[in-house]
Structures are given as structure tokens and as C-alpha cells.
Amino acid sequence: MQEEKFRDQISTVTDEGKRVWVYPKKPSGRFHNARVIVTTLLLAFLFGAPFIKVDGHPFMLLNVIDREFILFGIPFGPHDLHLFALAMISVIIGIFLFTVVYGRLFCGWVCPQTIFMEMVFRKIEYWIEGDFRQQQALNKAPWGGQKSFKKISKHIIFFSISFLIGNTFIAYIVGIEELFNIVTSPPTEHMTGFISVLVFSGLFYYVFSSFREQACTLVCPYGRLQGVMLDQNSIVIAYDNVRGEPRGKIRKGVDQSGQGDCIDCHLCVDVCPTGIDIRNGTQLECVNCTACIDACDDVMDRINKPRGLIRYASKNEIEKKIRSIFTPRAIGYTVVLLLLLSLTTTLLVTRSDFELTILRTPGMLYQEQPEDRISNLYDLKIVNKTFDEMPAEIELLNIDAEIKLIGTDLKIEPQGVAEGKFLVILDKSKLMGLNTPLEIAVKSNGKLIDVIKTSFLGKVNRKDNV
Numbered sequence: 001m002q003e004e005k006f007r008d009q010i011s012t013v014t015d016e017g018k019r020v021w022v023y024p025k026k027p028s029g030r031f032h033n034a035r036v037i038v039t040t041l042l043l044a045f046l047f048g049a050p051f052i053k054v055d056g057h058p059f060m061l062l063n064v065i066d067r068e069f070i071l072f073g074i075p076f077g078p079h080d081l082h083l084f085a086l087a088m089i090s091v092i093i094g095i096f097l098f099t100v101v102y103g104r105l106f107c108g109w110v111c112p113q114t115i116f117m118e119m120v121f122r123k124i125e126y127w128i129e130g131d132f133r134q135q136q137a138l139n140k141a142p143w144g145g146q147k148s149f150k151k152i153s154k155h156i157i158f159f160s161i162s163f164l165i166g167n168t169f170i171a172y173i174v175g176i177e178e179l180f181n182i183v184t185s186p187p188t189e190h191m192t193g194f195i196s197v198l199v200f201s202g203l204f205y206y207v208f209s210s211f212r213e214q215a216c217t218l219v220c221p222y223g224r225l226q227g228v229m230l231d232q233n234s235i236v237i238a239y240d241n242v243r244g245e246p247r248g249k250i251r252k253g254v255d256q257s258g259q260g261d262c263i264d265c266h267l268c269v270d271v272c273p274t275g276i277d278i279r280n281g282t283q284l285e286c287v288n289c290t291a292c293i294d295a296c297d298d299v300m301d302r303i304n305k306p307r308g309l310i311r312y313a314s315k316n317e318i319e320k321k322i323r324s325i326f327t328p329r330a331i332g333y334t335v336v337l338l339l340l341l342s343l344t345t346t347l348l349v350t351r352s353d354f355e356l357t358i359l360r361t362p363g364m365l366y367q368e369q370p371e372d373r374i375s376n377l378y379d380l381k382i383v384n385k386t387f388d389e390m391p392a393e394i395e396l397l398n399i400d401a402e403i404k405l406i407g408t409d410l411k412i413e414p415q416g417v418a419e420g421k422f423l424v425i426l427d428k429s430k431l432m433g434l435n436t437p438l439e440i441a442v443k444s445n446g447k448l449i450d451v452i453k454t455s456f457l458g459k460v461n462r463k464d465n466v
Contacts, residue, residue, distance in 0.1 A: 010217055011275040011285060021139075022213055023132040024122070025270040029294025038109055039119040046112075047164075050171035050179075057387050062172045068415065074348075077415040079355065079383050083347055090340040095222075097333040099229045101325055102312075103236035107222065108288035113207075113215050116165070118273055118289060121158060121208045128154045132270065158209045159201070166201035213274045216287050223284035230282065232315040233324045237288050239268075239279040239310050240318050250303060261305050268292035268310055278310060354390075355383035358440055358452040361421065366458045374458050375404075375425040382419075382442065382449075384412035390444045394422060397439040397451065401426040424456060431458045 012020045052059035054073030061070040069076040069084075076083065098105055107114055128150050129135045141147055170193065171179045182193035207215055216223060230236065244262035262279070269277045271291040276283050278292045296310040317323045326334075361377040369375050384390045392410035394403050402425040412418040424438065435455040442449045 011277075011283075012213060012217060019214075020275065022273065022275040023135050024273045024275075024291070025132045025267065025295070026126050027118075027271050027289075027291040027294055029290075029298060031290035031294050035109060035119065035290065039115050042110065042115060043120075047168055050168065050176045055387070058175055060172060061175060063174065065173065075385060075387055075415060077385065079385065079417070080351075083344065083351075086340060086344045086347070090337065090344055093333060093337045093340060096229060097330065097337055099226055100231070100234055100327075100333060101330050103230060103234050103282075104222070104226055104286065104288040107216070108237075108290060111287070113220070114287055114289060116204075117208055117212060117215075120161065122273070124157055124161075125154060128157075155209065159205050162205035162208065163197075163201040165204045166197050166199075169200050170197055213285075217274055217285045223287075226284065231327070231329070233327050233330075235312050235314050235317075235325070236282050237278065237286060237290065237293060237310065238282065238313045238315065238318060240308065240313070241279070242318055244279070244309050261300070261309050263299065263303065265299055267295040267299060271295045282315075351385075352450075353384075353386045354449050355381075355385070356442055356450045356452060357381040358442075358454055360454060360457065366456075367423075369425055372428050373425050374428060374431075375423045376456050376458070378422055378424060378440075378454070380410075380420045380422060381417065382410065382412050383417050384414060387414050389413055392418070392449070393443045395441050395443070396424070397441050399426070399430060399436070399438065401430070426456055426458065428458070431456075434459065 012022060014020060049060045050058065057073070057075070058070050059073050061068060063069065067078050069080075095106065125135065129138050138147060138150065167179060167183070170182070174182075174193065178193070182190040182197065187194040239262075244260045246258070246260050247262040247264040248259040250263050268279065269275075269292075271294075272278065273289060273291065274285040274287060276285045278286065293310050293312075297307040300307050300309055314323065357380070359379050361379050364377050366374045366376055380394070382390075382392055390412045392412060394405065394410075396403065402423075404423040404425060406421045406423065410418055410420060424440075426436070430436070435457060438454050438456050440452045440454060442452070
């Protein structure tokens with residue numbers, strides 16, 4: 001269909017395959033002000049979290065290289081892989097749910113690409129080069145002192161911020177202390193860290209100074225995923241074509257009775273950071289930044305029309321006046337998400353600082369020992385989930401017997417795993433049958449970690465018990 005032809009190509013690419021540089025108009029309005037507040041809070045957390053310590057340890061650490069993870073002060077290791085898997089599944093289901101119900105709300109309000117591009121780098125661009133008309137004129141103007149000063153100043157600031165972002169990114173991986181060592185020491189002493197900082201800084205600089213909205217329209221798969229996740233009840237940023245059409249300019253002395261509320265001012269297109277016309281309908285390039293809502297509301301105020309010609313709404317709400325959020329699909333996602341969150345929360349709440357396993361060594365019978373005693377061999381495994389080294393001691397609670405640790409004393413490194421073997425040596429007279437119950441306590445620095453109930457295998461000498 002001719003009216004759907006816009007879907008055959010991306011708005012930022014010409015028919016010849018050349019890029020169309022987007023010059024969005026400077027946004028303003030109630031939604032923009034709300035996004036400024038959200039952005040301030042998110043950026044404060046992003047740049048402040050690496051400096052926060054909990055009991056001397058980082059509040060957030062995502063050290064993929066050494067498989068060390070700290071989330072909100074809680075250490076996680078490879079032994080917590082199941083928790084990460086559940087958390088990732090929950091996040092994916094949550095994204096599906098929010099997309100089905102609220103469209104690309106994440107992209108417009110939380111996504112780091114949108115936050116940095118629209119709320120940081122573009123604001124610097126507006127501050128140095130002016131609004132979109134001034135930017136277009138500056139780029140078309142011949143090179144001179146003023147243009148050179150503005151361009152060089154802008155890119156110096158852009159790279160400086162990118163360098164700060166790159167350092168922050170590295171701080172989440174290696175920790176703020178190690179980052180400080182990398183920054184303050186000669187590059188030759190931390191060549192890997194130095195190169196990593198430069199690579200990440202260069203990558204961020206390229207994305208935010210040149211690649212820009214193409215990260216959303218060409219690279220990010222989320223925009224394409226929304227095509228299969230959205231339905232006619234999903235709430236997206238939408239143009240009310242029922243109320244707005246047919247479009248027409250306001251002219252004095254001309255009857256406007258058969259005309260819609262849209263005056264075709266083009267401001268909703270001018271402010272769009274991805275260069276689309278929201279009046280064409282939902283498009284994969286739309287990141288739900290709300291700039292078009294603010295622009296349209298401002299125009300409606302000026303011409304004494306009600307706000308909301310462009311607003312958060314579903315297709316059915318606009319065309320059929322039906323607002324249905326909790327559809328069967330949304331309810332299904334909600335139920336699955338709640339179950340996953342409940343399971344993840346339960347596992348987190350019940351998660352202990354240690355995992356302890358004691359099993360009688362498979363395939364081993366009892367061993368005869370001097371002085372009419374016998375022994376069983378046991379395997380011991382202790383997982384230390386804390387930040388501190390843990391010495392461990394083993395003792396029996398319910399029976400008088402000897403424990404002989406095979407090898408050195410047990411000392412478990414932070415986030416480490418210790419495995420060992422030990423013998424339980426028991427007088428034959430204390431055997432209660434083929435299997436004698438045992439209660440084995442594991443302590444650290446005198447503090448009880450756990451008590452494991454197992455059994456001791458041994459044959460009773462009935463002549464001795466007569």
C-alpha cells in the first residue's frame with residue numbers, strides 16, 4: 001500500500017544507501033523534565049556505585065575475567081550460576097511483559113544508549129552549537145575560527161566524557177582501587193588495563209559522536225523484537241489519527257470544521273532523535289523518548305486544543321476507544337514472571353554463606369583399625385561464599401569417636417571451594433548395627449556452620465555383644 005511505503009526503508013538512510021544525518025530540535029516539556037530527573041538518578045548511581053563500599057568491599061563488581069561478582073554488597077561466584085540463570089530469565093520475561101503492555105518504555109527512559117545520547121551528548125551539542133537550525137547552518141558554513149573552535153571544543157568534551165564512561169565501565173570490572181592504580185601508574189605497568197580504557201573510551205566516543213541513533217535502528221535487536229511482541233492493546237507512543245486527520249494548516253477566515261486537530265506543523269518530526277514521523281504509526285526506529293508528545297502538547301496549548309493528540313496509547317484505544325492492558329498474553333507473562341521472581345527471591349533469602357557436603361566415599365567399605373576399631377572414609381566439600389578466609393574444624397556430636405583429617409588443615413579461600421577426605425574411627429563396641437547414625441558438625445573459628453547427618457558402615461561382632 002502506498003501509505004505504508006515508509007516501512008520499506010529506514011528514515012536515516014536514502015534510497016542510494018547514504019546516511020541522512022539527524023538534527024533533532026531541542027526538546028522541552030513535562031515528559032522531558034521527568035526524564036531529566038530519572039536520568040540524574042540513574043547517572044548518579046552509575047558513576048557513584050563503584051565508590052560505594054559495604055564492609056570494605058565494593059557495592060557492585062562485575063569481574064567477568066576472574067568470575068567475581070558482587071551485587072548490592074552480596075558476593076556471588078560460579079557456585080551461584082543457577083541464581084544468575086534465573087535472574088537473566090526473569091529479566092528477559094520482564095522485558096517481554098513490559099514490551100507487550102507498555103511498548104519500548106525501557107528504551108526511552110532507562111536504556112544507557114538513549115540516556116547518554118539524548119540527555120548528555122546532545123545537550124552539550126545544543127549548548128555549544130545551538131538548536132537544530134544553528135547546527136545545520138554551522139555544518140554547511142565554511143571552516144573558520146568560530147566553526148573550528150566550536151567543533152574542536154565539542155569533540156574534546158565528547159571524548160572527555162567518553163573517557164570518563166570508559167573508566168567507569170572498567171571500574172565495574174576490576175574495582176575502583178585497581179582502576180586508580182591503572183590511572184596513576186605508568187602505562188607500561190598496566191598495559192592491558194591502559195589499552196582497555198582507551199578501547200572502551202574510543203568505542204563510546206564513536207557511538208555518541210558519530211554512530212548515534214544507528215545503534216538503535218541498525219544494531220539493537222530490541223526494535224525488531226517489538227514487531228513480534230506488540231499487539232493492538234500494547235501501549236506505545238501513538239498519534240491519534242482519528243482525532244488528527246485530515247491534517248490542515250490554520251488560516252484566518254478559512255472554515256476549519258472538517259479538519260482534524262493536526263495542523264501539520266512538523267514539530268513532532270523535528271524533535272525526533274531517530275528522524276521518523278510518528279504520524280505514520282508505530283515504527284521500529286521509535287525509542288519512545290516522548291519528545292514528540294511534549295512538542296505536540298505545546299502546539300495544542302497554543303491553538304486551544306486538548307492535549308494528547310500524540311500520547312501513550314494503544315491502537316485499540318485510539319480506534320475503538322478500548323483500553324485493555326491485561327490481555328491473556330500479558331497475564332501469562334505476569335504469572336510466569338511472578339513465579340520466577342518468587343523462586344529467585346526464595347533462593348536469595350535462604351542462601352547461606354556456606355555450602356557443605358559430607359558423603360561416605362562411594363565404593364569403600366569399612367577398614368579395620370588397631371585396638372579393635374574400624375573406620376569409614378568420607379568426602380568433604382565446603383563452598384565459602386563470603387569475602388573472608390575460613391578455617392574449618394570437624395567434630396562429632398552424637399558419639400565418641402576419632403576424626404582424622406587426611407592432608408593439611410582445611411582453609412577455604414574467599415569465594416573458594418575446599419575438598420578433602422577424613423576418617424571417622426570408631427570402637428566396634430559402639431556400633432549400633434550395619435549403619436550407625438552420625439552427626440558431624442563443621443565449625444569455623446568456634447562458630448557452627450552446619451550439622452550433617454550421615455551414617456557409619458560397620459559390621460557388628462555379635463560374640464562381643466553377648
